[in-house]
Amino acid sequence: MSHEEIKKTSDIIARAERIREALRSESDLETVLDGEAEREAIERPGRLERLKGRVEQLFQGEKLAGLRGKVIESFGVPQFGPHHNEGMFMDSHLDGILSNIDRLRNGEFPDELPGGIRESFQTIANERTDELERYAFLHDIAKADRLRIRYEGKKEVDEPTWEEWRRRLPEAAREDPVALRAFCKENNVKGFAYYQLSQSKRGGIVQHGAAGRQYLEGLGEDVGIAPAMLEAIAAHEIAYQFENANARTYQKHLGEMEKEERGLALLASFLDTSSSLKSDGAVDLHNFMALLDAKHNFELFEEVADVLYADPALDPQKVKRSLGVLADKKVAIQESKEELLVRLRKETAK
DSSP states (O other), X not given: OOHHHHHHHOOHHHHHHHHHHHHHTTOOHHHHHHHHXXXXXXXXXXXXXXXXXXXXXXXXXXXXXXXXXXXXXXXXXXXXXXXXXXXXBTHHHHHHHHHHHHHHHTTOOOTTSOHHHHHHHHHHXXXXXXXXXXXXXXXXXXXXXXXXXXXXXXXXXXXXXXXXXXXXXXXXXXTOXXXXXXXXXXXXXXEEEOBXXXXXXXXXXXXXXXXXXXXXXXTOGGGOOOHHHHHHHHTTTGGGGOSSOOXXXXXXXXXXXXXXXXXXXXXXXXXXXXXXXXXXXXXXXXXXXXXXXXXXXXXXXXXXXXXXXXXXXXXXXXXXXXXXXXXXXXXXXXXXXXXXXXXXXXHHBX
């Protein structure tokens, strides 16, 4: 199936608009979501057929038979909660990413994205289309192994294996969105996350992106994605670390990456964020836009720091203090590089 056909058949945008319209008319959200599950039950068989066909095209050969099976199995990962309301199963999220890759190739962007980012994303989407589509199918490959279930009114969480989860479900709920939604409501399931504290020997969080990268690295080059794209898989949720434009946060999470890795990590984060719907049917780019502001501040900081530290007319301690203030900014810096240098030279002169 062509990219244009994928774009036409994706229901993510239409679903979001239906939910928003229902909420504007003060409809009960639970009733709305019940109706969306019924619609998904009708649309899902055709979507699964499309996605399975694309998996066969992207991951060919006997060596990748196991990977193909794991990808197709991942279509059945359950999802709903604060961040994923595209459908009751993960195939709806993956389909949304494929559609958004297509939109980038065609030059369709949210109004919020600045011009330079648009150009970068469109170039990557056109030059690395097949690899990006492989990314779409692989970025959440470890979710099935890291289910974390939250329940209404309980502090305790449940961390079943994939097989344990499947055994709990009525057979119909393994494939049917309506049956899965009914099961979750009857069992007071609040939502799903995809990390398991129990899997970390030191008690830290093992994110599914990093786990997915480790799994794919073990398969070698046959997977058909570059090492930089593997880094993007590990970092695809990075935007959720950003609430403001702090350059230190950017340094912590992306500062050690090479240029190609940063570009792909940004694109991966955008695709994941823009293909995830909140309970009101909306895409929330707040964290991603904060990431872009932090990127701007970090890059400006680096340029200014190189110049100031090399200037013998300036006091190194004053330079360090002024740059520290700059690095701690929580809003996007509006001054140009030249304006900053003029001001900071005055502040830090011997």
